[in-house]
Amino acid sequence: xxxxxxxxxxDSFTTNKEHAVTMPCTWVxxxxxxxxxxxxxxxxxxxxxxxxxxxxxxxxxxxAKKKSVAMHTNYLSACSFTNSDMQILTASGDGxxxxxxxxxxxxxxxxxxxxxxxxxxxxxxxxxxxxxxxxGCDKKSMxxxxxxxQCVQAFETHESDVNSVRYYPSGDAFASGSDDATCxxxxxxxxxxxxxxxxxxxxxxxxxxxxxxxxxxxxxxxxDYTINVWDVLKGARVSILFGHENxxxxxxxxPDGTAFCSGSWDHTLRV
Amino acid sequence: MPALHIExxxxxxxxxxxxxxxxKEVKLQRQQVSKCSEEIKNYIEEHSGEDPLVKGIPEDKNxxxxxxxxxxx
Numbered sequence: 001x002x003x004x005x006x007x008x009x010x011d012s013f014t015t016n017k018e019h020a021v022t023m024p025c026t027w028v029x030x031x032x033x034x035x036x037x038x039x040x041x042x043x044x045x046x047x048x049x050x051x052x053x054x055x056x057x058x059x060x061x062x063x064a065k066k067k068s069v070a071m072h073t074n075y076l077s078a079c080s081f082t083n084s085d086m087q088i089l090t091a092s093g094d095g096x097x098x099x100x101x102x103x104x105x106x107x108x109x110x111x112x113x114x115x116x117x118x119x120x121x122x123x124x125x126x127x128x129x130x131x132x133x134x135x136g137c138d139k140k141s142m143x144x145x146x147x148x149x150q151c152v153q154a155f156e157t158h159e160s161d162v163n164s165v166r167y168y169p170s171g172d173a174f175a176s177g178s179d180d181a182t183c184x185x186x187x188x189x190x191x192x193x194x195x196x197x198x199x200x201x202x203x204x205x206x207x208x209x210x211x212x213x214x215x216x217x218x219x220x221x222x223x224d225y226t227i228n229v230w231d232v233l234k235g236a237r238v239s240i241l242f243g244h245e246n247x248x249x250x251x252x253x254x255p256d257g258t259a260f261c262s263g264s265w266d267h268t269l270r271v
Numbered sequence: 272m273p274a275l276h277i278e279x280x281x282x283x284x285x286x287x288x289x290x291x292x293x294x295k296e297v298k299l300q301r302q303q304v305s306k307c308s309e310e311i312k313n314y315i316e317e318h319s320g321e322d323p324l325v326k327g328i329p330e331d332k333n334x335x336x337x338x339x340x341x342x343x344x
Contacts (some may be wrong), residue, residue, distance in 0.1 A: 113292060115285050139330065151292055170314050172307070187311070189302040194311075214318030215311070216325050233312055258323040 030078045034085040041069070041088055043076035049090045051102055070100045070107075077119045082146075083126050089146075091118040097134050099146060105199045110214025111144050113151040125171040133174050135162030141176050143188065155186050157193045163210045169215045175232075177206030183220050183230065197230040199237060208250045221262050222250030243270055 029044035034051075042131040043049035049070035070076070074093035082099070083086055087108065091097045097111040097118055116137035125129045130146040141162050143153040160179035167174045168185070173194070177183045182198035183206050196217060204224035209217055217238065218230040227248055246265035253260040263269045319325045 075299060113288060115289070130308065150295070153296060154292060168311070169318070170311075172314075173311060187304065187307045190304045190307040191296075191299055191301045194304055194308060212322050212324040214315055214320075214322035216315045216319040216322055233315060253324070256323075258328060260324070 027075075030076050031088075032080050032088075034081045035083065036085050039085060041079050041081065043070065043079060043090070045075050047072045047075060047092070049076050049100070051078045067102070067105070069102050069105050070098060072096070072098070074117070077117065078121045079124055080121060080132075080244060082123060089121060089123065089132060091121045091134055093117040095136070097121060097132075097144065109146060109149045111149055111151070113142055113144075113154070114138050114140060119161060122165050122167050122174065124167055125169065129170060129171075133165045133167065135165040135176050135178075137161045139178070141165055141174070141186065143174075153188065155193060155238075157184060158182070158243055160205070163205060166209050166211060169211055169213065175209050175211065175218055177209040177220050179205035181205055181222075183209055183218060185218075185232065195232070195235050197228075197235060198255070202228065207248060208252075208262075210251055210253045210260060212253060212260075219249040219251055219253065219260055221264075223247045225252065225264070225266075227262055244268070 024193065027045040028042050031042040033040055039051055039053045039060040041049055041051045041101060046104050048068050051067045051069050053065050069088055070090045072092035072094050077090055078091040079088055084101050087224045088100050089097060090100065090103055095114045095116060095118060099109040100106065100108055101108055103132055114134065114136040118134050121132055121134040131143055131152065132146060133141055133143045139158045139160060139162060140154055140156045142151045145152050158176065158178040158180050162176050162178050164177040165174055172189055173185055173187045175183055175185050180201050181204060182196055184193050185195040186192065187194045202222065204222050206220045206222050209223040211217060216232055218229065218232050219227060225244045225246060225248060228237050229239040231238050242267050244262065244264040248262050250262045250263040251260060259271050261269055261271045
């Protein structure tokens with residue numbers, strides 16, 4: 001998703017643009033693929049999350065089939081489909097997260113508890129049940145029960161905004177990246193922070209984190225244009241990746257774990 | 272539409288929400304970190320053998336590798 005109001009779907013092997021949609025607002029902040037691969041959801045400063053079915057038919061306009069699903073009272077910072085194409089979870093600058101039914105646009109559940117903008121969210125791996133974690137400008141990461149709308153656990157050890165949260169592959173822990181230049185690992189069963197990934201030389205915020213397939217490595221993109229790779233168990237940095245010419249704003253490991261992609265303010269996506 | 276706009280809430284309400292939340296969390300069953308860390312370590316060691324980004328990918332299987340150009344001699 002881009003800040004000039006467009007959302008683009010790419011083929012990562014051929015580097016071709018598969019689809020492009022222009023959104024009515026200029027700042028698209030969040031996008032997500034539906035589990036079936038047949039639709040995408042995106043949103044941003046328009047305070048909404050809209051779903052576009054993907055079509056390879058050149059005669060059909062994607063914008064025409066757009067469905068507005070979520071409505072918040074402030075910008076949309078993150079969105080994710082749940083286990084199916086039928087429900088979407090959203091996070092917003094209005095301090096709440098919400099679960100929506102895609103077909104009817106109905107609000108199914110709302111999650112109140114953050115004291116400021118919610119910047120990110122991640123769903124628990126399906127085997128571990130119906131929870132998700134969110135991070136916000138109140139420096140907190142909160143774990144929610146999707147059915148009851150209750151916050152199950154909250155963690156406040158970061159010293160600044162939590163920009164990114166990602167569940168550990170087994171679902172028993174999650175990592176977060178923050179403007180305080182650290183990434184931290186929280187164990188859900190112990191209910192506390194168990195590791196902190198930081199170096200004195202790293203002074204810029206971490207914008208995005210993700211685990212490798214086994215959870216051995218933690219990849220984190222930073223505002224100093226680099227990507228640091230951390231050994232999750234040892235707490236030490238394994239590698240530092242240079243290449244981006246501006247802030248790394250997002251990072252995601254592929255589902256099969258063979259590669260990861262980073263997106264940056266330098267207008268590129270790198271695999 | 273979620274009815275809350277967090278900036279509009281007075282500080283007292285926000286603090287009440289926090290205290291309520293903490294009251295709920297006091298009742299959580301917590302496990303020892305030593306046990307949980309052991310489990311995380313075991314999980315990682317079990318799976319890292321199969322993790323492509325840890326063990327590396329053979330050059331010929333890498334779909335992103337630059338494809339060699341043809342040289343006509």
